Amino acid sequence: xxxxxxxxxxxxxxxxxxxxxxxxxxxxxxxxxxxxxxxxxxxxxxxxxxxxxxxxxxxxxxxxxxxxxxxxxxxxxxxxxxxxxxxxxxxxxxxxxxxxxxxxxxxxxxxxxxxxxxxxxxxxxxxxxxxxxxxxxxxxxxxxxxxxxxxxxxxxxxxxxxxxxxxxxxxxxxxxxxxxxxxxxxxxxxxxxxxxxxxxxxxxxxxxxxxxxxxxxxxxxxxxxxxxxxxxxxxxxxxxxxxxxxxxxxxxxxxxxxxxxxxxxxxxxxxxxxxxxxxxxxxxxxxxxxxxxxxxxxxxxxxxxxxxxxxxxxxxxxxxxxxxxxxxxxxxxxxxxxxxxxxxxxxxxxxxxxxxxx
Amino acid sequence: xxxxxxxxxxxxxxxxxxxxxxxxxxxxxxxxxxxxxxxxxxxxxxxxxxxxxxxxxxxxxxxxxxxxxxxxxxxxxxxxxxxxxxxxxxxxxxxxxxxxxxxxxxxxxxxxxxxxxxxxxxxxxxxxxxxxxxxxxxxxxxxxxxxxxxxxxxxxxxxxxxxxxxxxxxxxxxxxxxxxxxxxxxxxxxxxxxxxxxxxxxxxxxxxxxxxxxxxxxxxxxxxxxxxxxxxxxxxxxxxxxxxxxxxxxxxxxxxxxxxxxxxxxxxxxxxxxxxxxxxxxxxxxxxxxxxxxxxxxxxxxxxxxxxxxxxxxxxxxxxxxxxxxxxxxxxxxxxxxxxxxxxxxxxxxxxxxxxxxxxxxxxxxxxxxxxxxxxxxxxxxxxxxxxxxxxxxxxxxxx
Numbered sequence: 001x002x003x004x005x006x007x008x009x010x011x012x013x014x015x016x017x018x019x020x021x022x023x024x025x026x027x028x029x030x031x032x033x034x035x036x037x038x039x040x041x042x043x044x045x046x047x048x049x050x051x052x053x054x055x056x057x058x059x060x061x062x063x064x065x066x067x068x069x070x071x072x073x074x075x076x077x078x079x080x081x082x083x084x085x086x087x088x089x090x091x092x093x094x095x096x097x098x099x100x101x102x103x104x105x106x107x108x109x110x111x112x113x114x115x116x117x118x119x120x121x122x123x124x125x126x127x128x129x130x131x132x133x134x135x136x137x138x139x140x141x142x143x144x145x146x147x148x149x150x151x152x153x154x155x156x157x158x159x160x161x162x163x164x165x166x167x168x169x170x171x172x173x174x175x176x177x178x179x180x181x182x183x184x185x186x187x188x189x190x191x192x193x194x195x196x197x198x199x200x201x202x203x204x205x206x207x208x209x210x211x212x213x214x215x216x217x218x219x220x221x222x223x224x225x226x227x228x229x230x231x232x233x234x235x236x237x238x239x240x241x242x243x244x245x246x247x248x249x250x251x252x253x254x255x256x257x258x259x260x261x262x263x264x265x266x267x268x269x270x271x272x273x274x275x276x277x278x279x280x281x282x283x284x285x286x287x288x289x290x291x292x293x294x295x296x297x298x299x300x301x302x303x304x305x306x307x308x309x310x311x312x313x314x315x316x317x318x319x320x321x322x323x324x325x326x327x328x329x330x331x332x333x334x335x336x337x338x339x340x341x342x343x344x345x346x347x348x349x350x351x352x353x354x355x356x357x358x
Numbered sequence: 359x360x361x362x363x364x365x366x367x368x369x370x371x372x373x374x375x376x377x378x379x380x381x382x383x384x385x386x387x388x389x390x391x392x393x394x395x396x397x398x399x400x401x402x403x404x405x406x407x408x409x410x411x412x413x414x415x416x417x418x419x420x421x422x423x424x425x426x427x428x429x430x431x432x433x434x435x436x437x438x439x440x441x442x443x444x445x446x447x448x449x450x451x452x453x454x455x456x457x458x459x460x461x462x463x464x465x466x467x468x469x470x471x472x473x474x475x476x477x478x479x480x481x482x483x484x485x486x487x488x489x490x491x492x493x494x495x496x497x498x499x500x501x502x503x504x505x506x507x508x509x510x511x512x513x514x515x516x517x518x519x520x521x522x523x524x525x526x527x528x529x530x531x532x533x534x535x536x537x538x539x540x541x542x543x544x545x546x547x548x549x550x551x552x553x554x555x556x557x558x559x560x561x562x563x564x565x566x567x568x569x570x571x572x573x574x575x576x577x578x579x580x581x582x583x584x585x586x587x588x589x590x591x592x593x594x595x596x597x598x599x600x601x602x603x604x605x606x607x608x609x610x611x612x613x614x615x616x617x618x619x620x621x622x623x624x625x626x627x628x629x630x631x632x633x634x635x636x637x638x639x640x641x642x643x644x645x646x647x648x649x650x651x652x653x654x655x656x657x658x659x660x661x662x663x664x665x666x667x668x669x670x671x672x673x674x675x676x677x678x679x680x681x682x683x684x685x686x687x688x689x690x691x692x693x694x695x696x697x698x699x700x701x702x703x704x705x706x707x708x709x710x711x712x713x714x715x716x717x718x719x720x721x722x723x724x725x726x727x728x729x730x731x732x733x734x735x736x737x738x739x740x741x742x743x744x745x746x747x748x749x750x751x752x753x754x755x756x757x758x
Contacts, residue, residue, distance in 0.1 A: 155609055164611060166510065171716050189616060191419060192418065193419050194716060196702050200703060200704060204500075204501075204504065208509050209526070
């Protein structure tokens, strides 16, 4: 009896020791695998994308105009168009893209872990994110900023008239801070009612709890469509924060970074040159050398990205230029009714300025 | 002593295993903390509470908390935000517990009524309210409250010039204590102590001599009368700030003027309504069960002694029912306190909303802040439980 016990305990000890060393050995092997994987990611997102046959793109969980899926599961929006442009550049087929809806909290983790190849999810470009998260912002596809919406009946033409206002907002990363800073710096008083989610803010504002609804201007435009009478409300001209939104890639893979960056620039340059989805193919033999270089009939620009030379032609004929994408998803003829504003080309009074292709 | 003898000693063996258990739990805890700290430092984050002294740069809806802590953006710290959250949570919990208890007892007794209408109403109330999720009720009451109130530029006057209500809240006169008001409060506290002693003396005398003494009315007179005399004698050391309402002027300046009177925001009213109505449904069932648990013979015996129904309920049934009611009632009170965290959904600035929401977004100290928040709920719950245990010990069956 007692012998059995001693043997049993001895076996336990031996088993534990063996298990411990085996486990430790395993751990080391796993480490090695990880390193290899990271190195692979850093050098060859393009190869990985090509071998799996599609671009995996991180988008929002549903923000009308930016990335939103309809009843049949088809994604549309200006953020979605960036993903399609990258797919068109890589595969010559803008449909070779799959979407991963991500929450604000999940998005960077999903990109860093390699779950997605590009993140195009109304993400604000800030220094912290650029320098501390191991990410690179490939450009800006929408210049947003925090704004304020008021009922037209209030008669306010400027945010400077809002002293003493009740303001509704949702708790965001910096929303409450921005609005507080604005009122403090202008020596005005206000009362803040901060909800957890946007749906309740809209309902409370609609019921008249607040005089003002503040969030990003694109968000205001999207949420206004949910009000009982959207036309009775207006967005004030003041922009109290800078929120440049753009696509993001992992740091360390310059080739992939360049592909995403120049896909977006191709769309902006095309608008400037007057190339649309309708006339892209006929413009290939245009007399303008700049157009020829963009569409691949002159020079070797696509090959230098690791793509075919008709990369931009595919983007433009299948997705369209930046202006077309804007008009189709967020422009004045859409429910969002967003004027181009600063998102107009630099030559037309905006700040959109893409480096030239030459 | 050989190894096996040591191992077969029942006492030693149990000590050994318990020591092993304690060690492994301690090690597990240490491992968790160690791992967390090292993971956080890998992310470039440190662990510590120094953020509490940083100034908070965001506005908070004006409530009792912001008023008591004299909250001011750019001067108040995150510690102040923490206290504001605690105060606002406490306000909801206390108001909710009081209302839920009163309403729950009434509905519970109504469910046992012989009147079909009263009994039917109580049954419908209980079955409806306890079977709809609390969050939905919260939204319902919030938007029902908002939609039923006049807009910000109008008001419904409750007492002309003294109190009014509109969508931005219920406006009441705010008391401003002058020097000497502390004496009135002191007198008030002493009057309460006096009334308790009076009641004890009256009970004692009734036991001894059988003579009754109107202790309730005398005590009430003592509690109300004495401070009133002191208040008048000191020359009314209390000013009132009445809410001021403007019907004219620029549109944005119309309505109740900030800085006059005090405001109870509609969010608080909605949270209070939802929490107390919901919890009352559960309390009603507990009360009904408690009363039914008292044997019918008790009531019949009481009647046969010639006691009236009211006295029977108060002196015979309720004291016995309380023994069954108190323990489950305690957990309902605890539930209500914890459920108050749902108020974050409708913008009531309680602990979860401003500390674990807005402040956490700014500072990013998840572990410290969530731990601080859990401490508060744990303290509230333990205090409630301690009070209810004390009360339970008082009413429970004294075995002789």
